[in-house]
Amino acid sequence: MNLDATRTVREFATEIPDAVRIFEKLGIDYCCGGSRPLADACVQAKVPVEKVLRSLEDATVLSAKTTSEVPDFQTTSLADLIAHIVTTHHVYVKQEIPRLQQLLAKVVAVHCAAHPELAAVQRTFAGLSAELLSHMMKEEVVLFPYVEKLEEAATLGRRAPEPPFGAVSNPVHMMEMEHESAGKALAEIRMLTAAYTPPEAACFSYRTLYSSLQEFEADLHQHIHLENNILFPRAIELEQSTTGE
DSSP, X not given: OOOOTTSBHHHHHHHSTTHHXXXXXHTOOOSTTXXXXXXXXXXXXXXXXXXXXXXXXXXXXXXXXXXXXXXXXXXXXXXXXXXXXXXXXXXXXXXXXHHXXXXXXXXXXXXXXXXXXXXXXXXXXXXXXXXXXXXXXXXXXXXXXXXXXXXXXXXXXXXXOOOTTSSTHHHHHHHHHHHHHHHHHHHHHHHHTTTTOOOTTOXXXXXXXXXXXXXXXXXXXXXXXXXXXXXXXXXXXXXXXXXXX
């Protein structure tokens, strides 16, 4: 693989199996900021680009020696990719939101007087939660079923079904804007929590809250990566090839 820092973060994330783990660890935005050249992303994350390229090179060598159990979402069917997104990430988000809201309420009630930033974390997470639930519903009810019908038509050699939204790029653009908004909310929570670092004397619930929020962020990054960098571009390309546009 061409390890050129002028290539986009998205290209590395989709071509090297362990790249997303490297980016997550180093604080490099590979989901909403996937279109940015790696060199620029490293500057923003304040990480030496040489260090990142060495890590990517090591990951490339390792992946060549091992067989990953993770499906190749660049070649698997879009229906299978959608099923993975829904069962792995949508289900996780729906389960975690009420748990985290309850945990936040508990920690805020006890510790907000000494740590007023917790109230801001609670407000930001409430807004993020409402946006994500609405976002996932639109995907599951409107966008994903159309993409599955589109793929079925292509498989059977039929013309693409007439979409209710003009072209698949229209809802995709809306979903990407909502992903961007979610990314900003996550960044705000990370800033408010000092990168999920609890106070030295924090109780068990406080520490659990911060570790859970960090896990939620990591899952959402992977979730958005699969949609922005793989599902959406493949769906747009498939529609264009099916309609002949």
